Amino acid sequence: xxxxxxxxxxxxxxxxxxxxxxxxxxxxxxxxxxxxxxxxxxxxxxxxxxxxxxxxxxxxxxxxxxxxxxxxxxxxxxxxxxxxxxxxxxxxxxxxxxxxxxxxxxxxxxxxxxxxxxxxxxxxxxxxxxxxxxxxxxxxxxxxxxxxxxxxxxxxxxxxxxxxxxxxxxxxxxxxxxxxxxxxxxxxxxxxxxxxxxxxxxxxxxxxxxxxxxxxxxxxxxxxxxxxxxxxxxxxxxxxxxxxxxxxxxxxxxxxxxxxxxxxxxxxxxxxxxxxxxxxxxxxxxxxxxxxxxxxxxxxxxxxxxxxxxxxxxxxxxxxxxxxxxxxxxxxxxxxxxxx
Amino acid sequence: xxxxxxxxxxxxxxxxxxxxxxxxxxxxxxxxxxxxxxxxxxxxxxxxxxxxxxxxxxxxxxxxxxxxxxxxxxxxxxxxxxxxxxxxxxxxxxxxxxxxxxxxxxxxxxxxxxxxxxxxxxxxxxxxxxxxxxxxxxxxxxxxxxxxxxxxxxxxxxxxxxxxxxxxxxxxxxxxxxxxxxxxxxxxxxxxxxxxxxxxxxxxxxxxxxxxxxxxxxxxxxxxxxxxxxxxxxxxxxxxxxxxxxxxxxxxxxxxxxxxxxxxxxxxxxxxxxxxxxxxxxxxxxxxxxxxxxxxxxxxxxxxxxxxxxxxxxxxxxxxxxxxxxxxxxxxxxxxxxxxxxxxxxxxxxxxxxxxxxxxxxxxxxxxxxxxxxxxxxxxxxxxxxxxxxxxxxxxxxxxxxxxxxxxxxxxxxxxxxxxxxxxxxxxxxxxxxxxxx
Numbered sequence: 001x002x003x004x005x006x007x008x009x010x011x012x013x014x015x016x017x018x019x020x021x022x023x024x025x026x027x028x029x030x031x032x033x034x035x036x037x038x039x040x041x042x043x044x045x046x047x048x049x050x051x052x053x054x055x056x057x058x059x060x061x062x063x064x065x066x067x068x069x070x071x072x073x074x075x076x077x078x079x080x081x082x083x084x085x086x087x088x089x090x091x092x093x094x095x096x097x098x099x100x101x102x103x104x105x106x107x108x109x110x111x112x113x114x115x116x117x118x119x120x121x122x123x124x125x126x127x128x129x130x131x132x133x134x135x136x137x138x139x140x141x142x143x144x145x146x147x148x149x150x151x152x153x154x155x156x157x158x159x160x161x162x163x164x165x166x167x168x169x170x171x172x173x174x175x176x177x178x179x180x181x182x183x184x185x186x187x188x189x190x191x192x193x194x195x196x197x198x199x200x201x202x203x204x205x206x207x208x209x210x211x212x213x214x215x216x217x218x219x220x221x222x223x224x225x226x227x228x229x230x231x232x233x234x235x236x237x238x239x240x241x242x243x244x245x246x247x248x249x250x251x252x253x254x255x256x257x258x259x260x261x262x263x264x265x266x267x268x269x270x271x272x273x274x275x276x277x278x279x280x281x282x283x284x285x286x287x288x289x290x291x292x293x294x295x296x297x298x299x300x301x302x303x304x305x306x307x308x309x310x311x312x313x314x315x316x317x318x319x320x321x322x323x324x325x326x327x328x329x330x331x332x333x334x335x336x337x338x339x340x
Numbered sequence: 341x342x343x344x345x346x347x348x349x350x351x352x353x354x355x356x357x358x359x360x361x362x363x364x365x366x367x368x369x370x371x372x373x374x375x376x377x378x379x380x381x382x383x384x385x386x387x388x389x390x391x392x393x394x395x396x397x398x399x400x401x402x403x404x405x406x407x408x409x410x411x412x413x414x415x416x417x418x419x420x421x422x423x424x425x426x427x428x429x430x431x432x433x434x435x436x437x438x439x440x441x442x443x444x445x446x447x448x449x450x451x452x453x454x455x456x457x458x459x460x461x462x463x464x465x466x467x468x469x470x471x472x473x474x475x476x477x478x479x480x481x482x483x484x485x486x487x488x489x490x491x492x493x494x495x496x497x498x499x500x501x502x503x504x505x506x507x508x509x510x511x512x513x514x515x516x517x518x519x520x521x522x523x524x525x526x527x528x529x530x531x532x533x534x535x536x537x538x539x540x541x542x543x544x545x546x547x548x549x550x551x552x553x554x555x556x557x558x559x560x561x562x563x564x565x566x567x568x569x570x571x572x573x574x575x576x577x578x579x580x581x582x583x584x585x586x587x588x589x590x591x592x593x594x595x596x597x598x599x600x601x602x603x604x605x606x607x608x609x610x611x612x613x614x615x616x617x618x619x620x621x622x623x624x625x626x627x628x629x630x631x632x633x634x635x636x637x638x639x640x641x642x643x644x645x646x647x648x649x650x651x652x653x654x655x656x657x658x659x660x661x662x663x664x665x666x667x668x669x670x671x672x673x674x675x676x677x678x679x680x681x682x683x684x685x686x687x688x689x690x691x692x693x694x695x696x697x698x699x700x701x702x703x704x705x706x707x708x709x710x711x712x713x714x715x716x717x718x719x720x721x722x723x724x725x726x727x728x729x730x731x732x733x734x735x736x737x738x739x740x741x742x743x744x745x746x747x748x749x750x751x752x753x754x755x756x757x758x759x760x761x762x763x764x765x766x767x768x769x770x771x772x773x774x775x776x777x778x
Contacts, residue, residue, distance in 0.1 A: 005355030057458030064454045071446045082428030096418045103414035107407040114760040304436035308443045313446040326455050329466050
């Protein structure tokens, strides 16, 4: 037709879209799951309300990116969707349990009878934590190619636990931007506390992937790739260093009522997540299940992908547009949530 | 079923699990689709008249909407995963059709409603009134568009069209034929009306509850009137559309229709059975009570019209009793809806308020729309068995190889969660009604 090999490029495009959706999900739902994890550390109920107010207008749309990411896997790579989700049956079920609990707790915690509200606050925390750990376990299982045995499961659990720190860091960064006063002060402390563990999370994933797959090892440690790729870990380390240096300064400035650069911790964390994503994609591409199934083996027929691409090309920019609009409407420090 | 089939039969468990999830899920979109438009109605009335009662009604019902929407979102996320975990064979066979339809649902509808929901709920102070109205329209439109895509896909599974099978995979020959497949217009209209009726009775029931509890305000009265009149208006429409939907099923899925009517053997002048215990052992009905020739008259517009019996579809027809009874539950609730809504509308016109006894009946029927809607879905979904996609893919061939024990344990977890959430939802709806400002 045009000389472009659709059967080659369409799966690549859809894999790229899927990565974008997953990245958007991890950053966006990452910060609101993180706020959920930090909820138990709030001083009192009004402070909890402030924390929820910082994420209230956004969380529905944030979770939609998960539906898009998994949806793209389902519709563009049905074979991989079956293999991956069947292998991840248990962590997926637990993640869904967590997401359901926290999603409904958002509303129940303010609307239920007064004596039940502490229960819903607790369920909001538990649900956020469960969903986070389950997502980390899913990532860990995925990275080992669903290997059996306690070592592989132990690794997955470790990734699950370290993802708590990563999301807490995103959540704390978000709160530093969106709050003032005592809550902001606490959020800076929470960010400092989760920084080290988040670094451990990044390290774990970075070391494990090449260790598991000789192909990935070759990819990163052969020349000249080794030098070309060196900026990825180095910039990540630099971003961690920037936060380690600037968070105490921010704490001091904040005491004097000046929170300039309050966006820095969140932005730096997003940068680190982006670099991790790049590393993962670089390692795994063109596979969907590491060293087992490629995107071309798993893809739907070109005609189905093409009709979806038309839709996505028109609609995705619109989605990005109105998402930006929504964030602009709620720009700046969060205010109390009120329906009127 | 082999004699040693145990409680751990993975196919049965996967079906129960998927059925439980989708039953739980559909409760909430059924409310949020129509409630979005009702909220828009309240808002437009307020914009036009400036009367405080419309704003009061909006302020109360938007809380219910937010709660309902959240439950719909989280249970919907579950669905997107269970397609893969429970029915991998589904996407592998018809993914070229189901994939784009689901993708269009997420892209055009899911994001739209979820994003503008934030502005609709919490943005009143931050955007102009006009923009807030636009956000409300986009949320209501998004929920409806979402329903459109899902019903297109479901209807295609019932009456597939516009495709050819190549190497065991469906390939599209005409997207227009896929989207406007033979049962889509009927099923979509039937479901949208079901949503309208569910919300109408929710409005009427909760408002009657508030009215009888002494909250005799303009906002409560406006909600009550909206609910009762909406119900009285929609129920005859629904009966009419339901009848057309039935005729459509007769044409395209005669086995389902034979199960609905409990017709085991092809007959002329078939009776309309009011009560019967379909017996799959003897392949006949026990204790049948019916009105002679009425089924033939309704379905063929001829007293002696022929209705194909289940004997023509041996091994390829659904379990009869479940379909037969689900249908009667749906129609029974529909008849109750007709009686109560017309009586209540008449009283509202004459006296301005419903009699206390009728108010209590309305309270009892608050969630009657759920019962009718779920029963209706059971008719159409169980009625499609043993097919997943009619004539193309059997349910058994789409199942995954996940172990029965794993499905059973997660099934128990989901069921416990759903019972807990459903109880919480209903109790919070009435709690909000009690504590609302009188």
